[in-house]
Amino acid sequence: MDAGDKANDKVAALDKQIARYHLRGQWQSARDPLRPQRIQRDNQNRVLMEPSTSGVPxxxxxxxxxxxxxxxxxxxxxxxxxxxxxxxxxxxxxxxxxxxxxxxxxxxxxxxxxxxxxxxxxxxxxxxxxxxxxxxxxxxxxxxxxxxxxxxxxxxxxxxxxxxxxxxxxxxxxxxxxxxxxxxxxxxxxxxxxxxxxxxxxxxxxxxxxxxxxxxxxxxxxIRYPWKKTWEGLQRVAREGVSPHDGAALDLVDPITRGSVLPTINVSAHLLPPGYRGKPVRRSASSISFVIQGEGTTVVDDAEISWQRHDTLVIPNWTWQRIINRSSSEPAVLFTLSDAPILHKFGLFRQQTAPD
Ligand SMILES: [Fe+2]
Structure with a gap:
């Protein structure tokens, strides 16, 4: 048994001893299999952690x-x-x-x-x-x-x-x-x-x-956001410009706070022009999209998800996604529901984009 093994034995004994007092050494966290983080090291051997994805697309x-x-x-x-x-x-x-x-x-x-x-x-x-x-x-x-x-x-x-x-x-x-x-x-x-x-x-x-x-x-x-007004707003936004990641997009907002419609859920409407190919983006928020019209594909990490009218798709947190309108003649329209307001309240929201 070398010095390293002896030290490990002593740490293991300490872990056991303090557990009887309902204590846990922070040194145990790095080897916790339930820890919900992806841990990597960069080229200077610095530890980098980011959340693992909760659920799947x-x-x-x-x-x-x-x-x-x-x-x-x-x-x-x-x-x-x-x-x-x-x-x-x-x-x-x-x-x-x-x-x-x-x-x-x-x-x-x-x-x-x-x-x-x-x-x-x-x-x-x-x-x-x-x-x-x-x-x-x-x-x-x-x-x-x-x-x-x-x-x-x-x-x-x-x-x-x-x-x-x-x-x-x-x-x-x-x-x-x-x-x-x-x-x-x-x-x-x-x-x-x-x-x-x-x-x-x-x-x-x-x-x-x-x-x-x-x-x-x-x-x-x-309490009610009539589709007629959302659709008019969406068409207006589409005439003004289209985002490289989300098509023409608008958030439904609380008229008093100007924030999200619910404290925990944001609702956005999206119009993807014919042939639209969004660029990759990932967000720390998770989201659920409901398709109002059209057909398309959302590429989430390596998975390709095809969708059409009235389907619902889920995009887990912190996954790369890019959205594509498969039709060259018809726009696609979706609502997206996201938990971003929860993250914004605690300063936790993050977004990352990539060139392609
Ligand atoms: Fe209810």
Missing amino acids: HCWKWNDISEFMRLALEHLDQSFTARRALIMTNPGLQRGTTHTLAAAYQVVAPGEIAWAHRHSINALRIGIEGSADVFTVVDGVAVPMEPYDVVLTPGWRWHEHHNKTDKPACWLDCLDVPFTLALNQSFYEDLGDATQERVADEDVLSEMMLRPVGSTDPASKA
Whole structure:
């Protein structure tokens, strides 16, 4: 046994001894197999660490989803569950679509009410199949969910969903479930009745920036972002210029704070002109994209993910990505939902670009 082995034995004995006192030497961290970092050394032998990716890139196909929603309508009784939602679980994670966000396709049967409740988890929806007669009531205000409208239910707001049409309605949900659970801050309450008392006329609903009537809460803000206005804005942005990484892009913003629509989730809309080939970029935020129209490919590290209308794809944190519109004649349009606001609040957001 040489001097090095003896020293190692002594350190191992010390590790064991202090563990009985619920202590752990920081010197153990470098060999911790659960440590979620990639560790490298540069040519001067300096240690460089960066986060490992949480989860893997993946795409959920609308063709599969629409069939499973049909079966969920057929097999699940309303009395059994008020929410027929297909949660997209990242193949590389125990739960969540990313390590902070969970997205789901949800379907509501004709005439059905998905009953009122509230939770500390923040949520938003992107309408897919709906009309003015498909609506979410948020704190007593009925908010229509037409295709591609974004409707918010910020944390602890009462909400319920109605489908007053004769066809199934569906939308994409996105919630900060994994983030809130990681902080152990999940609170939930049923209203007790299926529906809330209304506090506003439906004509309030055409306004983009809704504030529940009578509310003086500074956090009260826009609840609905109608697709018509988002689309007009996107076309305006596209005329002014196209980013080398994200196509023509705009963020939906809170009209009061001018920040992200929810404290934990940013929503951006993207228009990729025909033949658009984005340059590589990687971000410390994770994101989920929903395709409104067109078809394309997103190259994530070495994986190529093809997508088309109403598919949803997930881009994990800190992965190189570049986005391509495969059509030479039609634009592609997407919404992207990202956890970047969480990172910005703590000074953790990073972005890196590469020439090609
Ligand atoms: Fe909810």
